[in-house]
Amino acid sequence: MGQAADDRIAQPPHAGRHTDADPSASASDTPPDTAGHPGRILPPRTVRLPRPRVGPPSGLRPSDEATESAGADPLPEADPRQPWGALLLRTLRGPALAFLRHPYWEPADPAHVLRRWPGLTAMCCATLFFWLSLTPSLVPRPWLLQGVIGGITAAIGYAIGGLLEWLLRLTLGPLYRRHRGRVHRLLPGRPGPHWRARAWLGYYLLSTGLTVAALSLSADAQRELRRLQEMPETLTWHSLMIALLAMAICGTLVALGRAVRLGTRVLIRLLGRFVPRPLAIGVGLLVSATVVVFGTRDVVFDRGIIDVAARLAEKTDSSTKDGIVQPASPLVSGSPGSLVRWDELGYEGRNFTGSSLSPHRITTVTGKPAVQPIRVYIGQESAPTFASRAKLAVRELERTGAFDRNVLAIAGTTGRGWVNSTDAEPLEYMHGGNTAIVAVQYSYLPSWASFLVDKEQAGQATRALVEAVRARWLRIPAQERPKLVVFGESLGAYGIEASFDGPDDMLSKVDGALLAGTPNFSPIRRELTAHRDRGTPIWRPEYRKGRHFRFAQWPRKDLARPGPESRWQGPRVVYLQNASDAIVWWSPDLALEPPRWLRAPLGPDITDEVTWFPLVTFWQTTVDMAVSYGVGAPHGHRYGNGSVEGWAAVAPAAGWTEQDTARLRRFMEQREAPY
Numbered sequence: 254m255g256q257a258a259d260d261r262i263a264q265p266p267h268a269g270r271h272t273d274a275d276p277s278a279s280a281s282d283t284p285p286d287t288a289g290h291p292g293r294i295l296p297p298r299t300v301r302l303p304r305p306r307v308g309p310p311s312g313l314r315p316s317d318e319a320t321e322s323a324g325a326d327p328l329p330e331a332d333p334r335q336p337w338g339a340l341l342l343r344t345l346r347g348p349a350l351a352f353l354r355h356p357y358w359e360p361a362d363p364a365h366v367l368r369r370w371p372g373l374t375a376m377c378c379a380t381l382f383f384w385l386s387l388t389p390s391l392v393p394r395p396w397l398l399q400g401v402i403g404g405i406t407a408a409i410g411y412a413i414g415g416l417l418e419w420l421l422r423l424t425l426g427p428l429y430r431r432h433r434g435r436v437h438r439l440l441p442g443r444p445g446p447h448w449r450a451r452a453w454l455g456y457y458l459l460s461t462g463l464t465v466a467a468l469s470l471s472a473d474a475q476r477e478l479r480r481l482q483e484m485p486e487t488l489t490w491h492s493l494m495i496a497l498l499a500m501a502i503c504g505t506l507v508a509l510g511r512a513v514r515l516g517t518r519v520l521i522r523l524l525g526r527f528v529p530r531p532l533a534i535g536v537g538l539l540v541s542a543t544v545v546v547f548g549t550r551d552v553v554f555d556r557g558i559i560d561v562a563a564r565l566a567e568k569t570d571s572s573t574k575d576g577i578v579q580p581a582s583p584l585v586s587g588s589p590g591s592l593v594r595w596d597e598l599g600y601e602g603r604n605f606t607g608s609s610l611s612p613h614r615i616t617t618v619t620g621k622p623a624v625q626p627i628r629v630y631i632g633q634e635s636a637p638t639f640a641s642r643a644k645l646a647v648r649e650l651e652r653t654g655a656f657d658r659n660v661l662a663i664a665g666t667t668g669r670g671w672v673n674s675t676d677a678e679p680l681e682y683m684h685g686g687n688t689a690i691v692a693v694q695y696s697y698l699p700s701w702a703s704f705l706v707d708k709e710q711a712g713q714a715t716r717a718l719v720e721a722v723r724a725r726w727l728r729i730p731a732q733e734r735p736k737l738v739v740f741g742e743s744l745g746a747y748g749i750e751a752s753f754d755g756p757d758d759m760l761s762k763v764d765g766a767l768l769a770g771t772p773n774f775s776p777i778r779r780e781l782t783a784h785r786d787r788g789t790p791i792w793r794p795e796y797r798k799g800r801h802f803r804f805a806q807w808p809r810k811d812l813a814r815p816g817p818e819s820r821w822q823g824p825r826v827v828y829l830q831n832a833s834d835a836i837v838w839w840s841p842d843l844a845l846e847p848p849r850w851l852r853a854p855l856g857p858d859i860t861d862e863v864t865w866f867p868l869v870t871f872w873q874t875t876v877d878m879a880v881s882y883g884v885g886a887p888h889g890h891r892y893g894n895g896s897v898e899g900w901a902a903v904a905p906a907a908g909w910t911e912q913d914t915a916r917l918r919r920f921m922e923q924r925e926a927p928y
Contacts, residue, residue, distance in 0.1 A: 356453040375414035382410025387471035390873040391833045392889045400495045404502025468492040482888040517541040570599045570697040577607035586630045598632040601670035608927035626681040627653045627689035639714045643721035655689030662690045665741025665748035668703045670694030676896045684906045712751025719752040738765040746771040765903035769829035769892045773840045792832035792856040804828045808898035827899040829892045832856020835877035844871040894921040
């Protein structure tokens with residue numbers, strides 16, 4: 254009965270009569286209970302009218318369908334015989350229209366500390382920084398590391414954008430409220446949610462298109478950089494994976510930042526119950542900053558990353574590379590007659606002494622008689638302090654007769670004690686084995702960890718060794734002393750430089766030096782670069798017309814560039830330095846200050862598309878350090894066999910010719926490095 258009443262339309266009392274206006278009425282429409290009672294007042298008659306089953310009017314929004322009058326029939330079900338494309342469009346039509354009207358989320362409660370949707374200004378800055386991270390840098394990058402640097406850089410951009418957005422609200426908000434009426438008269442429409450929706454839709458369209466274009470241009474720039482550095486131009490550049498990885502890393506970092514902000518606000522709220530609010534804010538911010546800074550450095554970095562790396566390195570240090578066995582010659586540390594036990598040398602020490610050249614091998618290469626070269630190495634476990642290791646090294650040199658050789662070389666080590674065989678062997682071949690090389694281990698951390706946490710130890714350990722060896726060397730009559738030279742690569746080169754008080758001090762204490770890939774913080778190289786001759790580029794500086802110091806990327810031509818041979822006086826110091834070596838140029842100053850190595854003219858293996866951007870270039874160069882070994886010499890942090898020409902210039906053997914240098918270089922390029 255109730256359902257029937259809902260579907261009827263009230264009619265006037267005379268609607269029950271047969272008239273032309275109501276041809277559908279009949280006697281049968283009279284209710285049975287009113288027959289025979291003509292005087293009774295009847296209620297208004299109702300009739301059921303048919304209603305067409307149609308959908309919502311054209312242009313009606315999906316949300317308006319729910320507001321139609323009660324009792325509206327549902328839309329007819331989709332015909333399964335329709336094409337699948339039409340069915341898909343019919344299914345997605347509602348969500349698409351809803352997204353176009355509201356392309357962002359709103360927080361359920363405005364008082365929430367963490368918003369569900371990021372700020373538009375912050376997102377624009379994050380996207381811009383991601384685009385900037387795609388620009389080329391010193392060496393080609395694989396797509397995986399590009400995604401990492403893109404995510405970190407985008408998170409930095411998001412933080413800057415969020416801060417900018419907050420400052421704009423803080424400064425322009427009161428101004429807008431004061432002149433709201435004038436602003437509304439100037440604008441074409443009243444600001445409202447539709448403005449924000451249009452802004453977000455515009456961001457989605459522009460950011461997607463421009464990101465695709467930026468990834469494509471970035472791949473082209475990487476190919477050009479690979480061409481300049483003599484690498485195959487084929488490149489695997491997963492653009493989609495780069496974007497997804499960057500989004501994941503950026504989202505994680507932003508979430509961590511919001512968690513810190515939430516914790517800070519909760520702490521301020523709790524402190525506000527006991528102290529005045531200004532004091533609570535100050536204390537809360539101070540506590541939060543202290544926890545973040547010291548927690549990240551001490552807990553995450555020192556006790557996390559570095560501690561794990563140290564434990565792994567300590568296990569590696571107790572092992573030995575396959576094929577390396579204990580030497581039998583008494584002229585090598587770790588042998589049965591040595592003052593240093595074989596198991597005390599460490600991983601790199603055993604590699605260095607266990608691969609010592611034999612006289613027969615030297616003669617095979619040079620065609621001249623040879624003797625057994627001396628190699629002295631003191632491991633970290635052999636003595637507790639830098640000074641005691643240096644004294645032990647001198648005693649080991651005396652035991653082997655090193656001070657009677659033609660050349661005595663002090664090697665700076667990197668990380669867990671690595672001495673590059675490519676730097677040591679050419680000197681031994683050149684002098685027919687009549688040499689002695691000494692080195693000490695100061696750490697068992699890998700090079701990257703030593704670079705971050707204990708690079709000062711490299712300088713302290715090497716300086717103690719240089720001073721102890723030189724003090725013993727000075728006791729020999731001047732005419733009988735061996736030629737004293739120093740060499741090192743990367744962190745080992747820094748250790749050598751830290752052993753002297755400046756360029757003049759180095760020249761006064763040794764007879765020559767060969768240094769490759771010196772880090773940016775190396776003191777002597779920084780002084781040479783800062784006081785270079787006017788007009789020379791920072792990546793190939795000339796110091797006092799190359800009288801004693803010369804820099805080379807291609808030694809054969811670069812060492813002769815400053816002038817004729819007669820100008821190059823002894824002692825000679827050769828720096829092997831690639832213009833594209835990130836370890837040479839990395840500095841915290843890159844974050845806020847344009848580097849001089851990006852000024853014209855650029856290095857020969859750097860693309861013209863390299864540009865400095867605040868913060869971005871810093872992270873790019875940081876990642877470049879990790880991949881600088883993935884290129885071929887002489888590019889990145891790879892110096893190949895440039896030490897052959899280097900030693901031929903610094904400490905050549907008597908009668909050594911250019912033909913000998915070319916023959917030795919060909920052999921070094923073909924030989925397999927022992928470790």
